[in-house]
Amino acid sequence: MTQSTPTQSADNATTQPQARLMIGTELAAEMVTKAAVRAEALRERTGVQPCLATVLVGDDPASATYVRMKQNRSKKAGIGSRSVVLPAETTTEELVAELTKLSEDPEVHGILLQHPVPAQIDERAAFEAIAPAKDVDGVTMHAFAAMAFGEPGFRSxxxxxxxxxxxxxxxxxxxxxxxxxxxxxxxxxxxxxxxxxxxxxxxxxxxxxxxxxxxxxxxxxxxxxxxxxxxxxxxxxxxxxxxxxxxxxxxxxxxxxxxxxxxxxxxxxxxxxxxGPMTIALLLEQTVDAAEAQTAAGTASV
Amino acid sequence: MTQSTPTQSADNATTQPQARLMIGTELAAEMVTKAAVRAEALRERTGVQPCLATVLVGDDPASATYVRMKQNRSKKAGIGSRSVVLPAETTTEELVAELTKLSEDPEVHGILLQHPVPAQIDERAAFEAIAPAKDVDGVTMHAFAAMAFGEPGFRSxxxxxxxxxxxxxxxxxxxxxxxxxxxxxxxxxxxxxxxxxxxxxxxxxxxxxxxxxxxxxxxxxxxxxxxxxxxxxxxxxxxxxxxxxxxxxxxxxxxxxxxxxxxxxxxxxxxxxxxGPMTIALLLEQTVDAAEAQTAAGTASV
CATH class of the missing domain: 3.40.50.720 (NAD(P)-binding Rossmann-like Domain)
Structure with missing residues (x-):
């Protein structure tokens, strides 16, 4: 690592502007609080608690930590979580079957597939098994095109x-x-x-x-x-x-x-x-969005 | 318009390199010939002639010319065409219904919606009514994401x-x-x-x-x-x-x-x-791709 301008005078050093920080922590906390209020309102109005299913394949410790963190934050926001842990040797077909089941489960509103997945899995095939209405992590091809075209959809x-x-x-x-x-x-x-x-x-x-x-x-x-x-x-x-x-x-x-x-x-x-905190906050916000949309749709179709 | 280097000497002018042309005409003709051979082979093998449905909304003369040109080229390549012309005051719902019908029609292998469409129509909603398997013009969100991610799909x-x-x-x-x-x-x-x-x-x-x-x-x-x-x-x-x-x-x-x-x-x-010629050639090539894929799928499912 090279030292930057070591001969700089003290005077110059103090006039050197320092970047302002863009802090995600507080903004994320606000977003989570708002999501929690909406989750609680949905529960009171309809009895439905938003539910995020997390799917973890294998035993990568960093991935396990991320998933646990997301579950903890969900809980604090009044969002239920469903934890699916699959062995490292899971096949694409098995993972797709699990994601399809969650996509069809009316009690699950959002699905997060923690990536990376083990090398033998076709990650794209797995992502595409997530119903766009539950793709709160914004990983499907539909979500990508919606972001590109300014169409409604969940964001990555x-x-x-x-x-x-x-x-x-x-x-x-x-x-x-x-x-x-x-x-x-x-x-x-x-x-x-x-x-x-x-x-x-x-x-x-x-x-x-x-x-x-x-x-x-x-x-x-x-x-x-x-x-x-x-x-x-x-x-x-x-x-x-x-x-x-x-x-x-x-x-x-x-x-x-x-x-x-x-x-x-x-x-x-x-x-x-x-x-980092913004990523998780948006995941929770979008899970509540999904729960609201699916609950409204469910009510409308009754 | 400014004149470029009017004082340039004749000597310099002749040493000035001129760009080589990238000519699409011949390459496109080759592509169309290959598509025609494949279309003929498919017809001989299965009795199925590839069919491109063109949908034109309104009476813009330039659009009508484009559609006619695409139909003529299709014919030369041994590709059948189905022409749907809708009045300028067509609604989004009517256009979506027409495109859905064509998407479900087993005799149609590819669908081209000539754009631009009149202002009252939600063009994205119309494009999305085209089944990805028949989207030989590559206009759906699925096609876009497939191009972005290197996944199989038709190209724009x-x-x-x-x-x-x-x-x-x-x-x-x-x-x-x-x-x-x-x-x-x-x-x-x-x-x-x-x-x-x-x-x-x-x-x-x-x-x-x-x-x-x-x-x-x-x-x-x-x-x-x-x-x-x-x-x-x-x-x-x-x-x-x-x-x-x-x-x-x-x-x-x-x-x-x-x-x-x-x-x-x-x-x-x-x-x-x-x-220009490359655009039409790829449309025809992809129509034959679609016909082959749908005929294989149809055979497989019988």
Missing amino acids: CTPGGILRLLEAYEVPLSGAHAVVIGRSPILGKPAGMLLLASNATVTYTHSRTKDLADIVRQADIVVAAVGKANFVRGSWLKPGAVVVDAGYNEGNVGDVHFEEATEVASLITPVPGGV | CTPGGILRLLEAYEVPLSGAHAVVIGRSPILGKPAGMLLLASNATVTYTHSRTKDLADIVRQADIVVAAVGKANFVRGSWLKPGAVVVDAGYNEGNVGDVHFEEATEVASLITPVPGGV
Whole structure:
């Protein structure tokens, strides 16, 4: 790691602007509180408690931790949870059968398949077994296209959470140049589509991109979603850029070199406490959305 | 219009390289010939002739011309066509009902809804009434997500045709910077997704983009899909850029100022004769794909 400007005078150091933090924790807490109020109102009105089914395949400890965290948060928000744990050697067919059963179960309103799934499973086939009406994690092809076309549908939780954070901090999106680093189907790709739908100019970059630093340096908004610790350096950033770090690597480290980036960016998400809490909050909010919609639909069809 | 370098000497003018043309006509003719052979083979083997249903709403003369052209080409390729013409005042519900009927009709293998549709119609609702198995024009949300995720599915015909043209002219896509101008759901957006799936770095630009010329000037590949005659100027191009002009404006004029662009680009599609024929060829090819798949499925289920 190179030391940044070690010869800088104390005077200059104090005038060096430090980025403001985009903190997800409080905003997420507000979202969860609102979701809890709606969940309680639904229960009082109809007797139905929103229910999120979590499906975990295998025994990856990090995935197990995520699932447990989501269940705990659900409970605090008055959302019931159904936990399905399948062995590591589960086949695609078995997983699809389980997800289809949950999709048809009237007591389940939202379904979360924790990823990554073991290598022998066709992840896309599994995702597509989730009914769009219960796809509260926004992983289906339908959800992706809905985000791209501005149609109704659930958002992928991390990209959707990022957009809520940018809106809360009043970051201008229309006409801004957003550079997305990473193109996974549930993070980079939908993040770019949501930014494009908000009238940003969007550049998708990835492992094959040439001159990545030069491209990132043009960005008014950088979304780092690459899964490599400290990958994005301060020297890659345009002064005043808004930096969203969607990475969460070993040792609670983001994809952006935080210390370097804070000296250049105007706004930056901390890791943890930035994007992470927003992801879970949106999952819970969308679970309540789903429960409300399915309960209304159920009532209407009686 | 500014005159380009009027003081240039004759000597310089002759050493100025001129772009090579990426001609779609011949490649498209080959594709149609192959589709015709497959259509004939299917008919001989099963007695089934591939059938494309075209749906035209209203009496826009340009749309009527397009539909007629597609029907004529179908006929030449041994593909039957079913023509549905609906009055300009057709409602969304009526159009959806018609498209649903065609989606369920076992004698129809592919469905083309000619767009644009009149303003009172919800175009997305209409597109989604087309069964994905018959969406040979690649307009459904499913088709879009399949293009984005590299999953099986029909491609939007113009973007898919563009990719075929780039491949035929051996344009390197991996690591290339592609700038797409325009973000319509059936042209710009899927074109960008297909280029991204081919490992290009992709920038989406549009009416809200700032410094458009500067962004286009970084492109190794420019895809112009804005629908404005002569919109992209020669001065916007990086020397040696590959220019794909998907525009087709009044007077057979593309979105790129052709005379200026040929002096800067290395490869460029003419208008007409570039992207247009590829679009129709892919439509016919995909109609035969659909007929083969549905006939196999039908046989299997008997």
